[in-house]
Amino acid sequence: MKHSLRKQFVAEFLGTLLLVAAVVGSGIMGERLAGGNVAIALLANTIATGAALVPLILTFGPVSGAHFNPAVTLADAVEHGIPWQKVPAYIVAQCLGGVSGAIVAHLMFGLRWYSLSSHSRHGAAQVLSEFVATFGLLSVIWGCSRVRSSVVPFAVGCYITAAYWFTASTSFANPAVTIARSFSDTFAGIRPADAPLFIVAQLAGALAATLLFRWLVPGLPAYAEDILVKHVANKDD
Numbered sequence: 001m002k003h004s005l006r007k008q009f010v011a012e013f014l015g016t017l018l019l020v021a022a023v024v025g026s027g028i029m030g031e032r033l034a035g036g037n038v039a040i041a042l043l044a045n046t047i048a049t050g051a052a053l054v055p056l057i058l059t060f061g062p063v064s065g066a067h068f069n070p071a072v073t074l075a076d077a078v079e080h081g082i083p084w085q086k087v088p089a090y091i092v093a094q095c096l097g098g099v100s101g102a103i104v105a106h107l108m109f110g111l112r113w114y115s116l117s118s119h120s121r122h123g124a125a126q127v128l129s130e131f132v133a134t135f136g137l138l139s140v141i142w143g144c145s146r147v148r149s150s151v152v153p154f155a156v157g158c159y160i161t162a163a164y165w166f167t168a169s170t171s172f173a174n175p176a177v178t179i180a181r182s183f184s185d186t187f188a189g190i191r192p193a194d195a196p197l198f199i200v201a202q203l204a205g206a207l208a209a210t211l212l213f214r215w216l217v218p219g220l221p222a223y224a225e226d227i228l229v230k231h232v233a234n235k236d237d
Contacts, residue, residue, distance in 0.1 A: 003063050005089055011064035012093035013100075015056050019068050020101025020180045021108075022052035027188035028109045041187055042164065050161030057153035066153075069174040070094055071206035075138055078210055091176070098180030106184065117182050117189030121169060126194070127201045129169035134205030136163060137173045142213040175199040 003011075023045070030044030057066040065082070067073045073090045076082045082090070103113050137159060144155045163171035172178045172190070178199055182192040190198065 005086060008064040008086070009089050009093045011060040012067060012090050013097040015060040015064070015066055016068045016094045016097030016176055016180075017101040017104065018056055019049075019052060020098045020177055021105045022101075023049050023177065024102050024105035024181065024184050024186060024188045025108060028105065028111070028186050031187040042170065045170075045188060046161055046164040049164065050157045053160055054153045054157040057156060061153065064090070068094060068097075068176070070176055071134055071174060071202050072138070072141065074203065075142075075206045075210045078207070079214070094176035095179055098176040099183055102180045102184045106186075111186075114183045115185035117185045117191050119185070119187075119189040119191060120194065121190045121198070122194045126169045127197050129167035130172060130198045130201035131205040131208075133163045133167045133169065133171040133173040134202040135209045136205075138206045138209035139213065142209065142217070146217055169198070172198055173202060173205075175202055178202070 026048030027041070027045045030041035030048075034040040034044070056068070060066040060068075065076070067076065067090060070091045073082065073087055073094070077084050077087050106113050106115070137156065140155050140159045141152060144152045160171060160173065163173065172181070175198075178190060178195050181188050181190050182195045
């Protein structure tokens with residue numbers, strides 16, 4: 001079933017909003033309940049994020065492909081899974097949805113609707129972590145979609161859950177989420193000054209994985225519409 005760009009915009013907006021609300025909200029809740037134990041707060045943040053990703057992808061995938069991530073959208077466009085003329089709308093929806101999700105999380109916990117983050121995440125190790133996190137994310141998406149695309153939502157949720165712990169940056173792996181978290185001076189936040197290098201690393205990681213799998217699986221462009229769920233074949237309105 002084909003869906004209009006308007007419906008795809010709304011799906012990307014709502015999906016990213018709920019994803020960021022889960023990330024920021026669980027960070028706030030975890031920090032409040034952890035009694036100063038950062039590991040427990042991160043564990044709560046991790047479980048909520050990974051658990052939210054799976055149903056959100058399954059819910060919105062049939063409409064928009066459930067990218068929720070400009071890096072995924074750009075990678076999909078490179079492999080001809082989504083027309084380039086749709087890319088700006090997808091990215092705007094994702095960024096607006098992400099910022100809205102941070103605002104919603106703040107309001108749910110009685111905080112000011114926005115606050116620029118003071119959480120420092122800088123340095124070569126952090127930037128490398130974001131490259132690795134996003135490279136791995138796109139590798140999982142491209143690799144799993146070649147074998148059994150129906151498992152991609154679960155694979156993505158599991159990978160992000162793991163990447164929270166094996167990367168020094170706690171795996172943002174998403175430019176829209178990075179922007180949104182810069183507007184949240186909470187556990188999940190990132191200083192606005194640190195966000196640009198995160199985004200550059202994320203885009204580089206996504207491109208590297210896409211080019212790698214183009215070589216590993218030469219027929220990749222023919223299957224690009226299966227990037228998240230097999231039945232999302234809505235490249236044209």
